[in-house]
Amino acid sequence: MVFKITDAPIDVGRVIEQVEDRNAGAINTFIGTVREMTKGKRTLYLKYDAYVPMAEKKLAQIGDEIIQKFPDAKVSIVHRIGELAISDVAVVIAVSTPHRGDSFDGCRYAIERIKEIVPIWKKEHWEDGTKWIGDQRETTAYPSGKPRKEDLI
Amino acid sequence: MVFKITDAPIDVGRVIEQVEDRNAGAINTFIGTVREMTKGKRTLYLKYDAYVPMAEKKLAQIGDEIIQKFPDAKVSIVHRIGELAISDVAVVIAVSTPHRGDSFDGCRYAIERIKEIVPIWKKEHWEDGTKWIGDQRETTAYPSGKPRKEDLI
Amino acid sequence: MIRVLLFAELEDAAGARELDLSLEEGTVSDVRAILKEKHPNLNAIDQAMPAVNEEYANGDDKVKAGDTIAFIPPVSGG
Amino acid sequence: MIRVLLFAELEDAAGARELDLSLEEGTVSDVRAILKEKHPNLNAIDQAMPAVNEEYANGDDKVKAGDTIAFIPPVSGG
Numbered sequence: 490m491v492f493k494i495t496d497a498p499i500d501v502g503r504v505i506e507q508v509e510d511r512n513a514g515a516i517n518t519f520i521g522t523v524r525e526m527t528k529g530k531r532t533l534y535l536k537y538d539a540y541v542p543m544a545e546k547k548l549a550q551i552g553d554e555i556i557q558k559f560p561d562a563k564v565s566i567v568h569r570i571g572e573l574a575i576s577d578v579a580v581v582i583a584v585s586t587p588h589r590g591d592s593f594d595g596c597r598y599a600i601e602r603i604k605e606i607v608p609i610w611k612k613e614h615w616e617d618g619t620k621w622i623g624d625q626r627e628t629t630a631y632p633s634g635k636p637r638k639e640d641l642i
Numbered sequence: 643m644v645f646k647i648t649d650a651p652i653d654v655g656r657v658i659e660q661v662e663d664r665n666a667g668a669i670n671t672f673i674g675t676v677r678e679m680t681k682g683k684r685t686l687y688l689k690y691d692a693y694v695p696m697a698e699k700k701l702a703q704i705g706d707e708i709i710q711k712f713p714d715a716k717v718s719i720v721h722r723i724g725e726l727a728i729s730d731v732a733v734v735i736a737v738s739t740p741h742r743g744d745s746f747d748g749c750r751y752a753i754e755r756i757k758e759i760v761p762i763w764k765k766e767h768w769e770d771g772t773k774w775i776g777d778q779r780e781t782t783a784y785p786s787g788k789p790r791k792e793d794l795i
Numbered sequence: 796m797i798r799v800l801l802f803a804e805l806e807d808a809a810g811a812r813e814l815d816l817s818l819e820e821g822t823v824s825d826v827r828a829i830l831k832e833k834h835p836n837l838n839a840i841d842q843a844m845p846a847v848n849e850e851y852a853n854g855d856d857k858v859k860a861g862d863t864i865a866f867i868p869p870v871s872g873g
Numbered sequence: 874m875i876r877v878l879l880f881a882e883l884e885d886a887a888g889a890r891e892l893d894l895s896l897e898e899g900t901v902s903d904v905r906a907i908l909k910e911k912h913p914n915l916n917a918i919d920q921a922m923p924a925v926n927e928e929y930a931n932g933d934d935k936v937k938a939g940d941t942i943a944f945i946p947p948v949s950g951g
Contacts, residue, residue, distance in 0.1 A: 502655055505673070511728050514677035517670070517749075520658070521951045524667035524740060537950070540880055540943055543927040544950075568950055575664050580951050587677060589753060589873075596670075597746050600951055608924070608943070609950030610881040621881040623920075623947030674873050690872070693802055693865055696849040697872075721872055733873050742951075753873055761846070761865070762872030763803040774803040776842075776869030 490563055492548035494541045494609075496571040504581045508563040513585035517592035519600050521580040523573050533614045537570040537579060540608035544568070547607040554602065555584060555595045562586045562595050568609055579611075643716055645701035647694045647762075649724040657734040661716040666738035670745035672753050674733040676726050686767045690723040690732060693761035697721070700760040707755065708737060708748045715739045715748050721762060797826065797858055800865035805843060808836045823847065824854040826864055843868045875904065875936055878943035883921060886914045901925065902932040904942055921946045 491507050501520060508516060523535050552564040568580045580603065584595040603609070611622045644660050654673060661669060676688050705717040721733045733756065737748040756762070764775045799814040806812045809830075816829060823845045831837055843866035845852045851867075858864050877892040884890045894907060901923045909915055921944035923930045929945075936942050 501658065505654065509675075509729060511678040513675055513729075514680075516673040516675060518673070519742070519745070520669040520671070521742070522662075522666055522669060522738075525664040527667075538880065539950070540878065540924075540927075540945065543924060543943065546927055576662060576666075585675075589672070589674070592672070593746060593750050600742060603951045604948065606929075606948070607950050608880065608945045608948055610946065611949040612881070621885075621946070622949040623881075691802060692872070693800065693846075693849075693867065696846060696865065699849055756873045757870065759851075759870070760872050761802065761867045761870055763868065764871040765803070774807075774868070775871040776803075 490552055491565045491567065492545055492552055493567045494539050494544050494548075495567060495569055497569070499567050499569055499578050499581050501578065501581050504565050504567050504583045507565040508583045508585040510561075510563055510585050512561065512587055513563065513592075514587050515589035515592040516583060516585040517589075517596040518584075519580070519582040519596050520578055521600070523575050523577050523579060525575045527613075530615055532575065533616060534575070535573045535579070535614065536612040537568075537573065538610050538612070539568070539570050541570075544608050548603070551599050551602045551607070555598060558598070559586050559591045559595050562591065564595065564599065566599060566603070568603070568607070570609070643705060644718045644720065645698055645705055646720045647692050647697050647701075648720060648722055650722070652720050652722055652731050652734050654731065654734050657718050657720050657736045660718040661736045661738040663714075663716055663738050665714065665740055666716065666745075667740050668742035668745040669736060669738045670742075670749040671737075672733070672735040672749050673731055674753070676728050676730050676732060678728045680766075683768055685728065686769060687728070688726045688732075688767065689765040690721075690726065691763050691765070692721070692723050694723075697761050701756070704752050704755045704760070708751060711751070712739050712744045712748050715744065717748065717752065719752060719756070721756070721760070723762070796860055797821075798863040799826065799830065800863060801837075801840075802865070803868045804839055805837060805866055805868055808839065809834050818858075818860070820857065820859045822854065823852050823856050823858060823864065826858060827854070827866075830866075839868065840866050874938055875899075876941040877904065877908065878941060879915075879918075880943070881946045882917055883915060883944055883946055886917065887912050896936075896938070898935065898937045900932065901930050901934050901936060901942065904936060905932070905944075908944075917946065918944050 586592040739745040846865045
């Protein structure tokens with residue numbers, strides 16, 4: 490199991506290998522890629538930045554949370570930072586479990602948690618400007634400057 | 643988009659490439675592998691057999707069904723047949739969509755439909771015998787010899 | 796002549812994956828009945844879904860010479 | 874000395890990713906108040922989650938010389 494922030498292209502096959510297990514019948518993989526069009530706006534490229542040591546800790550914490558839910562799961566998560574072009578892979582999550590439903594649920598949980606607690610930021614570069622994108626989950630983000638209690642596990 | 647039955651090892655990376663798209667932000671991949679232990683019984687190896695031309699048609703139909711639900715989706719499914727050892731990859735499904743939720747839902751739909759309508763059979767080889775496994779979904783399978791109407795789309 | 800395909804435990808029970816039936820015309824149910832009469836150990840065919848020319852079919856669907864009818868036991872891919 | 878880390882729009886607004894505060898002891902809220910006084914364009918720090926030594930913290934948590942406090946704007950990984 491590997492939890493890593495990298496500035497190099499991600500080898501999807503390697504991430505999958507890291508969760509292989511004789512008693513896994515299912516591996517679910519989520520690959521987040523750079524999409525060209527969002528709400529009618531054309532992205533030229535993206536820049537990801539991270540608070541690297543804390544981000545790696547939080548990715549590992551997400552792995553632990555998944556194993557609490559699904560004790561036989563194996564999890565690996567690699568997130569890339571730096572400048573990414575359209576279709577480049579930003580994140581790869583792999584979750585193996587004995588039965589298929591848990592692999593889907595564990596992987597889905599991981600991507601939602603990444604968007605809640607992992608200190609990684611995306612800066613969109615459009616033809617007409619740039620913007621740091623916050624809060625993709627479109628929840629109201631820390632209005633008092635305090636994290637919600639459940640994010641502090 | 644590729645829908646194929648093969649007797650060769652599946653190249654996961656190739657299946658993923660086949661669904662890449664500039665407007666995909668998400669690729670969900672399901673990999674079904676041969677698990678060693680099931681309900682306390684040790685599998686030595688498996689044999690998969692298929693009604694190949696009909697199975698490939700039904701895989702393509704599942705792709706069509708997903709695109710009906712998620713018009714921007716791209717889908718590829720490759721299923722291996724023949725003798726498979728523990729940890730070998732039996733099936734790879736890749737679904738790309740603009741947004742992540744649809745990629746998970748489309749991929750999950752695909753694996754459930756495979757277990758309903760695609761003519762592929764698995765023969766378990768244990769230390770103490772063999773058995774054709776039917777009906778993994780544990781629904782009562784065609785009690786009257788007739789498929790359920792919703793399986794006849 | 797109608798071509799019959801049997802898979803998995805049905806193939807094992809019949810000792811053959813493919814059979815030819817000398818029938819000019821009939822229904823899926825007719826074919827099933829003939830097969831059970833010829834091969835008394837093919838009882839599991841009652842739990843199989845019929846498919847005519849690679850599409851799932853019902854018992855009262857017609858088959859004629861030249862068609863392929865397959866009997867599909869509960870599937871277990873994935 | 875307390876080490877302060879700023880990211881994303883906070884880094885852009887302060888013109889620096891890292892600042893040193895000459896403070897021996899205080900709370901997370903104290904640090905936030907000092908930063909806003911020194912950098913009037915750091916208002917967005919109110920929407921940021923504080924983290925002390927790489928763990929999320931609350932406003933009344935203590936910080937002391939040698940600690941690192943980071944202000945984490947709403948995240949957007951994935």
